[in-house]
Amino acid sequence: MARQMGDSHRRFLQTMMANGIVDEQGARKLIAHCCEASNTQHNPDKLDDFIETINLKLQPMFMQITKGMSEDSGHQFYALVNMAETDVTRMSSDYADNELELFRKTMDLIVCSEKGNASSTDILNSADTMTTKKLKKSETEHLLNRLVHDKWLNEKRGEYTLSTRCIIEMEPYIRTMYQDQVKVCHICRNIAFQCQICENPTCGIKIHNPCVARYYKGRAEPRCPACDDFWPHEIPEVRRPKSQSRK
């Protein structure tokens, strides 16, 4: 049963607007903080109800606070998403047209890659085929730094992946734009970039690394849930959210 929208909800929403994305633990603490600030009662188990109250009001504005999973840690995150955007125009107020073009090219590389990443070299090379005003090497590097800083991309050892925020926000766009190439996780049904693939050539299902960890936890012999072949990849550990000390 959703409550009436109050100052605690508004404060939460304002923080979401300023940050774009927050992890589940952070969301819990933020809700507690917001309720305290407006002297309202707060039920720590009703995280989803609290957010649902906000979402009901956001719906007419084509906005939603959507939940998504990090492909890295498997932890849940909440992102404020604009449902009306069907393109990368979500970012258009911050980036120039040619910068957006390069971002789309980067996304192309990542979606079509096996491991869900693109090297900085490949991205720099793709700048050669730009149709809008070409970016110089230094400009491309600067842009990539900005994209990481603004939480659209992650970078590790020269390899770029789509951030959790990007995946949550752009999921509809990605599904439409790349419907043939995009991989989908067999377990959670969300789009998947960094995942393991069944080696059976007639099967080939994909599973997110964290979904693999959860699915095969405690199982002696991992088998593909679709074709029952032996699952040959290393099963990662389930990563628990960091336990925070209570204030």
Next chain:
Amino acid sequence: MTQRKRTSNTQSSSQSKRTSGPAATQEEDDDQTFTQPSTTQVQRGLEKLTPAQVDQKTAEVVQFFLVKDQKKIPVRRADLVKHVVKEYRNIYPEIMKRAARIFDQVFGLKMIEIDAKNHMYILINKLETVEGASPITNPTNPKTGLLFVILSVIFMKGGVVGENLIWKTLKNLKVDVGEKHEEFGDVKKVVTDEFVRQRYLEYTRIPHTEPIEHEFHWGQRAEVEVSKSKILAFMGELHEQDPQSWSQQYQEAHSSTQPSTSSQK
């Protein structure tokens, strides 16, 4: 969005709204061709549209505001009508009324007209800023600190200050206007262009000065957004003095025209 350089207005008054410079731009002309529809016109307009259409248009206006507000750029009515409202201009007042209600009820923001002549709007926060304790650290803009220092100096000096004092104050804080700053880059540009465009400051020429000198006032956004009592409290802490010891500023800070009478620190 086109930038327009304001020609300076030498009549300064810190309380009343500023009148614009004599140079009219294209956007001002557009705005002048927009006349507010009457209540009957709005009623008739609404009758011809479905509720869904009106809701959709309101949503677009809300989005437009939120995007602009992210950058603290005021929204000009002319832009709003030209780019968003468009053919729904005959029900413009109704759309604005609904948008204001949405900002209030959903976002806890207040839509304020900071310039009645040029019809410019900003969004300010209705919720009290809760000191510290927020578990999610907002990506704090370092420029906020810079702005706060400048606003403080202007306020303590009675509402107007010559630019040289500001540059000197910043230099004492190791922010040298002449040099490229590590964090802020071109400091002069940030202070005299960015903060002015965002309506936090006003930067106007002092007439008959040779070489040309300017002075700073609080901008319209600062007037509605920034609490003078908070600045005074901050000054009190900084100088280890009771804020009441600055009697004139204390009076001004606690007058009824202030944005928030906050009981919180």
